Amino acid sequence: xxxxxxxxxxxxxxxxxxxxxxxxxxxxxxxxxxxxxxxxxxxxxxxxxxxxxxxxxxxxxxxxxxxxxxxxxxxxxxxxxxxxxxxxxxxxxxxxxxxxxxxxxxxxxxxxxxxxxxxxxxxxxxxxxxxxxxxxxxxxxxxxxxxxxxxxxxxxxxxxxxxxxxxxxxxxxxxxxxxxxxxxxxxxxxxxxxxxxxxxxxxxxxxxxxxxxxxxxxxxxxxxxxxxxxxxxxxxxxxxxxxxxxxxxxxxxxxxxxxxxxxxxxxxxxxxxxxxxxxxxxxxxxxxxxxxxxxxxxxxxxxxxxxxxxxxxxxxxxxxxxxxxxxxxxxxxxxxxxxxxxxxxxxxxxxxxxxxxxxxxxxxxxxxxxxxxxxxxxxxxxxxxxxxxxxxxxxxxxxxxxxxxxxxxxxxxxxxxxxxxxxxxxxxxxxxxxxxxxxxxxxxxxxxxxxxxxxxxxxxxxxxxxxxxxxxxxxxxxxxxxxxxxxxxxxxxxxxxxxxxxxxxxxxxxxxxxxxxxxxxxxxxxxxxxxxxxxxxxxxxxxxxxxxxxxxxxxxxxxxxxxxxxxxxxxxxxxxxxxxxxxxxxxxxxxxxxxxxxxxxxxxxxxxxxxxxxxxxxxxxxxxxxxxxxxxxxxxxxxxxxxxxxxxxxxxxxxxxxxxxxxxxxxxxxxxxxxxxxxxxxxxxxxxxxxxxxxxxxxxxxxxxxxxxxxxxxxxxxxxxxxxxxxxxxxxxxxxxxxxxxxxxxxxxxxxxxxxxxxxxxxxxxxxxxxxxxxxxxxxxxxxxxxxxxxxxxxxxxxxxxxxxxxxxxxxxxxxxxxxxxxxxxxxxxxxxxxxxxxxxxxxxxxxxxxxxxxxxxxxxxxxxxxxxxxxxxxxx
RNA sequence: GGGCAAUUAGCUCAGUUGGUUAGAGCGUCUCGUUUACACCGAGAAGGUCGUAGGUUCGAAUCCUACAUUGCCCACCA
Numbered sequence: 001x002x003x004x005x006x007x008x009x010x011x012x013x014x015x016x017x018x019x020x021x022x023x024x025x026x027x028x029x030x031x032x033x034x035x036x037x038x039x040x041x042x043x044x045x046x047x048x049x050x051x052x053x054x055x056x057x058x059x060x061x062x063x064x065x066x067x068x069x070x071x072x073x074x075x076x077x078x079x080x081x082x083x084x085x086x087x088x089x090x091x092x093x094x095x096x097x098x099x100x101x102x103x104x105x106x107x108x109x110x111x112x113x114x115x116x117x118x119x120x121x122x123x124x125x126x127x128x129x130x131x132x133x134x135x136x137x138x139x140x141x142x143x144x145x146x147x148x149x150x151x152x153x154x155x156x157x158x159x160x161x162x163x164x165x166x167x168x169x170x171x172x173x174x175x176x177x178x179x180x181x182x183x184x185x186x187x188x189x190x191x192x193x194x195x196x197x198x199x200x201x202x203x204x205x206x207x208x209x210x211x212x213x214x215x216x217x218x219x220x221x222x223x224x225x226x227x228x229x230x231x232x233x234x235x236x237x238x239x240x241x242x243x244x245x246x247x248x249x250x251x252x253x254x255x256x257x258x259x260x261x262x263x264x265x266x267x268x269x270x271x272x273x274x275x276x277x278x279x280x281x282x283x284x285x286x287x288x289x290x291x292x293x294x295x296x297x298x299x300x301x302x303x304x305x306x307x308x309x310x311x312x313x314x315x316x317x318x319x320x321x322x323x324x325x326x327x328x329x330x331x332x333x334x335x336x337x338x339x340x341x342x343x344x345x346x347x348x349x350x351x352x353x354x355x356x357x358x359x360x361x362x363x364x365x366x367x368x369x370x371x372x373x374x375x376x377x378x379x380x381x382x383x384x385x386x387x388x389x390x391x392x393x394x395x396x397x398x399x400x401x402x403x404x405x406x407x408x409x410x411x412x413x414x415x416x417x418x419x420x421x422x423x424x425x426x427x428x429x430x431x432x433x434x435x436x437x438x439x440x441x442x443x444x445x446x447x448x449x450x451x452x453x454x455x456x457x458x459x460x461x462x463x464x465x466x467x468x469x470x471x472x473x474x475x476x477x478x479x480x481x482x483x484x485x486x487x488x489x490x491x492x493x494x495x496x497x498x499x500x501x502x503x504x505x506x507x508x509x510x511x512x513x514x515x516x517x518x519x520x521x522x523x524x525x526x527x528x529x530x531x532x533x534x535x536x537x538x539x540x541x542x543x544x545x546x547x548x549x550x551x552x553x554x555x556x557x558x559x560x561x562x563x564x565x566x567x568x569x570x571x572x573x574x575x576x577x578x579x580x581x582x583x584x585x586x587x588x589x590x591x592x593x594x595x596x597x598x599x600x601x602x603x604x605x606x607x608x609x610x611x612x613x614x615x616x617x618x619x620x621x622x623x624x625x626x627x628x629x630x631x632x633x634x635x636x637x638x639x640x641x642x643x644x645x646x647x648x649x650x651x652x653x654x655x656x657x658x659x660x661x662x663x664x665x666x667x668x669x670x671x672x673x674x675x676x677x678x679x680x681x682x683x684x685x686x687x688x689x690x691x692x693x694x695x696x697x698x699x700x701x702x703x704x705x706x707x708x709x710x711x712x713x714x715x716x717x718x719x720x721x722x723x724x725x726x727x728x729x730x731x732x733x734x735x736x737x738x739x740x741x742x743x744x745x746x747x748x749x750x751x752x753x754x755x756x757x758x759x760x761x762x763x764x765x766x767x768x769x770x771x772x773x774x775x776x777x778x779x780x781x782x783x784x785x786x787x788x789x790x791x792x793x794x795x796x797x798x799x800x801x802x803x804x805x806x807x808x809x810x811x812x813x814x815x816x817x818x819x820x821x822x823x824x825x826x827x828x829x830x831x832x833x834x835x836x837x838x839x840x841x842x843x844x845x846x847x848x849x850x851x852x853x854x855x856x857x858x859x860x861x862x863x864x865x866x867x868x869x870x871x872x873x874x875x876x877x
Numbered sequence: 878g879g880g881c882a883a884u885u886a887g888c889u890c891a892g893u894u895g896g897u898u899a900g901a902g903c904g905u906c907u908c909g910u911u912u913a914c915a916c917c918g919a920g921a922a923g924g925u926c927g928u929a930g931g932u933u934c935g936a937a938u939c940c941u942a943c944a945u946u947g948c949c950c951a952c953c954a
Binding site for chain 1: 879880881882883888889890891892893896897898901902903904907908909911913914916917918919920921933934935946947948949950951952953954
């Protein structure tokens with residue numbers, strides 16, 4: 001060993017990661033630098049802001065790993081690179097957490113403490129969570145520009161939200177109306193369509209008599225005031241009732257019944273006739289709208305109990321009311337039958353699982369179908385479809401653009417008002433004309449960025465859907481906070497960051513929020529900014545356990561990334577989330593997998609340790625002098641090309657695998673071993689190591705930076721230049737030049753393997769000789785072979801030798817008093833024969849030789865030749 | 878009900894536009910104290926690529942049907 005340097009035998013991630021991160025951050029390396037190439041577009045990613053409630057989970061770890069690869073790659077390439085961190089206030093989720101805590105600790109509800117006090121408590125909680133998140137994201141090694149951190153409730157972002165709200169309002173894309181909405185009786189708020197989930201449940205299905213019709217339902221209690229029966233216009237059974245109007249017996253005596261026709265009634269379903277309850281069913285609401293029917297008051301209230309409009313049922317819980325209602329119907333002999341085993345999809349709140357009540361409520365909506373001038377006479381929906389349809393925005397994997405389009409095609413108006421306290425307050429003020437609460441017809445409305453002047457204005461108590469503000473994330477985070485303008489256009493003009501960095505390059509996130517978030521960003525950004533928010537959408541899968549199950553607390557199968565980082569190091573965790581995965585497909589993670597990559601990181605460490613300890617720094621250029629040198633330098637050039645191609649094509653797994661294979665199977669297993677025989681490889685070894693560290697750096701930033709610091713202290717690795725990558729043409733030319741060296745070295749590897757195999761079977765003490773014909777062996781090739789496989793080289797067949805294997809024009813002899821098991825040899829002979837037959841058949845096929853690519857035909861011919869030679873050798877003994 | 882994906886070694890997964898004998902990691906078996914590494918090294922075994930057809934000189938890859946699994950959307954009055 002040339003160096004006295006003492007390096008630990010295993011890489012201890014725990015001891016170095018924090019220091020390294022601190023060094024990157026304090027040197028300002030995460031901040032964007034002007035591009036080396038002025039023509040090159042900056043590379044920008046807005047980090048999907050994690051909820052301000054949580055702690056780091058594997059979903060976060062995945063997005064950080066993938067995005068950091070892209071960001072570090074572009075930084076090394078010399079691009080102006082910006083990765084914007086931040087957190088999302090996650091309105092309902094956050095308020096829920098604090099409300100739960102309040103109840104648990106003090107047995108108080110939000111109404112007990114009041115709006116201001118609740119918000120104060122939420123703020124305190126959020127501040128703490130943000131601190132946790134920041135610390136944990138740093139532990140993953142994420143090279144986020146923390147000086148650019150944003151929060152969806154920052155004043156700057158809040159102002160942006162108010163501005164966009166006003167723009168939409170002025171364009172008449174935001175309206176307020178009495179419409180049917182999803183209502184969570186627990187969260188006490190509306191939910192957007194995609195915030196509702198469905199759960200299968202076994203419930204009784206009732207069939208009752210409604211005049212001449214048989215009506216089925218799982219929710220009889222809503223049928224209290226029904227008076228319309230809907231049948232399909234073409235349903236012959238009911239043609240005679242079309243337009244019928246008359247009195248029929250119902251729960252409390254006679255009621256008026258009207259028969260109307262609508263295509264929504266499915267003749268195949270049940271009796272083909274249904275009654276409608278527009279207050280509590282989306283479909284019924286639409287039917288009522290088409291027929292301009294009067295819509296009565298809600299029967300179910302926001303508290304989940306029946307309202308005074310339900311008369312004697314008022315105040316009852318839904319389930320109690322149902323029971324009573326059915327009993328009363330039964331007494332009147334109006335129940336036909338009850339199916340107790342009916343499987344029904346119950347809609348529930350995605351946050352708390354409580355059944356959702358559809359009911360009528362006065363809410364704010366975004367109109368997605370109205371065509372407006374700003375969008376060149378298109379609607380929000382059409383615009384959002386177009387930018388994906390025409391390729392301005394590319395979605396990866398591609399099949400998700402189909403899903404996106406389908407969703408967009410079926411998009412309904414977006415209910416954006418929420419009856420919770422935490423979030424962006426709706427920038428609308430009301431003044432009652434008569435100065436008294438009550439009649440809404442008499443009120444004046446003011447919509448603005450700032451509160452209106454004068455007295456008597458009261459702000460809308462509601463807040464905005466959390467996705468409303470996150471839909472602006474790519475541009476709201478780039479607006480200058482110091483600037484106050486009246487319009488968004490002006491603001492953008494006066495925001496240098498916005499002008500430099502928008503649109504962003506890539507939006508990387510899990511496919512589960514494609515609709516919640518990605519689609520809405522496209523919707524809102526194309527409208528408000530008249531730019532796409534990002535050019536490429538990369539969707540990763542969900543992290544699951546080894547059996548493909550979701551990780552959950554109740555199953556106890558969760559993996560805490562922070563614990564894994566503690567034990568295996570951040571680099572290993574990152575690799576385990578990237579290698580062996582493909583975009584859009586779920587990722588199965590388990591501890592052994594992380595351990596595998598920890599082992600790899602240690603391998604990289606030990607290769608470096610060996611090079612550091614056995615070579616000295618040198619200024620000599622890495623010039624190949626032996627076959628092995630030529631081989632490794634060619635394969636390394638090839639690796640650079642592969643890695644770059646893969647990263648550019650977002651195939652991060654393939655890039656990582658190529659690096660892994662080169663590092664372990666080529667550099668460590670062969671070249672480092674060659675270097676022990678051939679010596680004097682300091683320049684090449686150090687050159688390979690340095691460049692390899694750069695290539696690995698996006699994947700495993702900590703260990704590479706650490707090794708780098710032991711190697712070269714001038715500049716940090718994170719801001720070093722990416723090595724020049726040869727073009728495919730250069731590689732091809734190089735291959736032609738180095739062809740013999742490459743073939744020879746790879747031949748050595750094969751022969752070595754064969755001899756080792758036989759040595760194991762025949763035992764020690766056997767001598768091996770190889771006899772070659774055809775081209776002359778190179779001196780260093782012979783030397784390498786004899787050292788690696790303890791083998792002699794000869795031009796002539798040894799007297800008492802037995803052929804144990806053959807490769808092309810090489811024969812391998814075991815020499816001496818050898819009794820060998822010929823089964824293996826016979827097996828090889830058979831295999832070679834089969835191969836020859838196959839190849840002869842293939843090459844005898846004119847269609848193949850004519851239609852297949854010439855290179856392939858030539859290759860097959862070469863293989864046939866080799867196989868024949870081999871068979872000849874094998875048959876000699 | 879509509880749509881999308883998946884099905885490859887015992888397990889977890891790769892497999893770019895159809896083209897060598899289908900790859901990797903883990904696990905299994907055999908051997909190994911060569912001073913970079915036992916978080917290691919050398920080797921081996923293990924797959925008719927879900928099933929059945931089709932297109933093609935050639936299919937894990939393209940087409941059709943079916944089966945199984947998962948997800949998304951719609952939602953049954």
